Amino acid sequence: MKKFIKWILSGWMVILFFIGFFLFWEYSIIFFDVPKYILPPPSQIFVKGSADLDKLIYYTGITALETVLGFTIAIVLGLGFGIAISFSSILRRTLYPFFVSIEMTPKIAFAPLFISWFGFGLLPKVIIVVLVCFFPIVLNAILAFNSLSNELTLFYQSTGASRIKTFFKIRLPAALPQCFVGFKYAGINATVGATIAEFIGSDKGLGFYISIVTGNMRPDLAFAGIFFLTCLGLSVFAFVTIMEKILMPWHISMKRLNKQ
Amino acid sequence: MAKLIQVTNLKKIFENGSETVHAFGPLSVDINIGEFVTILGPSGCGKSTLMLIIAGLLESTSGKVEFENKLVEGPKTDIGIMFQNNTLVPWRTVKGNIELQLELRKLSLEDYEDKVNDILKSVNLEDFAHRYPNELSGGMQQRAAFCQAMIHEPKIILLDEPLGKLDAMTREKIRADFQKLWMIKKPTVIFVTHSIEEAVQLSSRIILITPRPGKIDREMKIDLPYPRDLKLKRSAKFMEYVNSIEEVFHEYGVI
Structure with missing residues (x-):
């Protein structure tokens, strides 16, 4: 409780900013006489959104499922390939340049293809989320596992420890901070991937909802959908951040956060 | 004194594409059990490289290293190692x-x-x-x-400029502490540094390495009693060692 009060006190500026932002939005619409079918005021978004809450929550669940499944698979595959590429010179000369060049293409461009191949269901969305998340994870993992300091390498060599032991005691924990850079970036992209996949072809989910209500000239409901998407994105990011805190309480960035 | 390490005609050339850098050698040196040997030389004379090759952590271009008459072919594991970057x-x-x-x-x-x-x-x-x-x-x-x-x-401790990043006062203090610790068990130490004063204070023997490609200019036994404290460091004999080493490096144009 004490912590919560402290948090409120330290966060009062940003809270005030948000309140000011929504008040500005609300009253400038009245002041400038903006039609509500172009840009609705926050109060209307809240009221109409609440009326459609059941649907919004259900759709949030759908999009969350796609996002979380895709993100999880991307982490497993990304770490797996990242470690394999880091430790194999053959893969480093074949798969790695291949991945780097694919990273340059906007993955989302593949979305219509996957929809046409796999239909309207869950699978194509998950594939697209995996595709969007995989590359930042794998590229950061390769970087992470290749950047062990020269001194630490010499140190573990001088102990005669086995490869497996050095992996778990030195290489893996040393690589975690850079891996999390990839996870965070991928986490931000995950909801983007799911939403766009739903725009292109689906019959449920927040992306579907937003595209339908926008077509029906209901920007208020579109904003309500965007609000839920934002919450979903924040949750994914918060989860990654909490995992980071649990797995690496020692990390320097954590120490700085704790001190503030 | 019993011989622990025997280095014979050791040479290292780094090859990076068409570029080759002759780091050091050929050079030969023996290290006895319980000695505190300092490899002293200017930056880039290959002294750290030499230390790593002795420990089997780096391959030489030619020549050989023997530990207790056994050829070093891979990383030695009965060593302790410490670097400037810990x-x-x-x-x-x-x-x-x-x-x-x-x-x-x-x-x-x-x-x-x-x-x-x-x-x-x-x-x-x-x-x-x-x-x-x-x-x-x-x-x-x-x-x-x-x-x-x-x-x-x-059995042997390899120290590669372990105090290199510290400020002068901390250096002085830790040097004294290291010495105290070393005197308890007298393990064999190979110490790499470019600080002349540090070398004279700590070592029983100093190997002076020339600028790249590093060769042994001379070896110098430091015949001073341990512990070598501040008082001893102000003595004429201590200064004499320091001066004669400075002289050598001055001739090479290093200082």
């Missing part, structure tokens, strides 16, 4: 870092429990055993790294 890992406490050495060597933590506490005490870190490296000053980190390199009681 090998403390940020996710372990000071104690955890010392135990990392033991864990990697499959040594029992229980057997070494007392030794870990003793060594921490000997470098005045007993109150910091449960702190993380980034909570310590540079000097304390190097003390902890020293414990990490020594805990398994290796």
Whole structure:
């Protein structure tokens, strides 16, 4: 409780900013006489959104499922390939340049293809989320596992420890901070991937909802959908951040956060 | 004195595409048990490289290194090693870092429990055993790294400019502490530095390396009693050693 009060006190500026932002939005619409079918005021978004809450929550669940499944698979595959590429010179000369060049293409461009191949269901969305998340994870993992300091390498060599032991005691924990850079970036992209996949072809989910209500000239409901998407994105990011805190309480960035 | 290490005609040339850098050699040197040998030379004379090759952590271009008459062909494991950039890992406490050495060597933590506490005490870190490296000053980190390199009681300790990043006062203090520790068990030490004063204060023998490609200019026995404290450092004999070494490097245009 004490912590919560402290948090409120330290966060009062940003809270005030948000309140000011929504008040500005609300009253400038009245002041400038903006039609509500172009840009609705926050109060209307809240009221109409609440009326459609059941649907919004259900759709949030759908999009969350796609996002979380895709993100999880991307982490497993990304770490797996990242470690394999880091430790194999053959893969480093074949798969790695291949991945780097694919990273340059906007993955989302593949979305219509996957929809046409796999239909309207869950699978194509998950594939697209995996595709969007995989590359930042794998590229950061390769970087992470290749950047062990020269001194630490010499140190573990001088102990005669086995490869497996050095992996778990030195290489893996040393690589975690850079891996999390990839996870965070991928986490931000995950909801983007799911939403766009739903725009292109689906019959449920927040992306579907937003595209339908926008077509029906209901920007208020579109904003309500965007609000839920934002919450979903924040949750994914918060989860990654909490995992980071649990797995690496020692990390320097954590120490700085704790001190503030 | 019994011979521990025998280096014969050792040479290292780094090849990077068409570019070749002749780091050092050929050179030959013997190191005896219980000696504190300093490899002293200007930056880039290949002294760190030489140390790594002796430890089997780097391959030579030609020549050989023998440990107790056995040819060194891969990384030596009965050594302790310490660098200018220490090998403390940020996710372990000071104690955890010392135990990392033991864990990697499959040594029992229980057997070494007392030794870990003793060594921490000997470098005045007993109150910091449960702190993380980034909570310590540079000097304390190097003390902890020293414990990490020594805990398994290796036959030989390799120190590559371990005090290089510290300020002059901390350096002086830690140097004295290292000496005290070394005097207890007198392990064989190979110490790499470019500080002449440090070399004279700590070593029983100094090997002077020329600028690249590094060759042995001369060896110098330092015939001064241990412990070499501040008083001894002000003595004429100490200064004489320092001056004669400065003279050598002055001739090479290094200083």
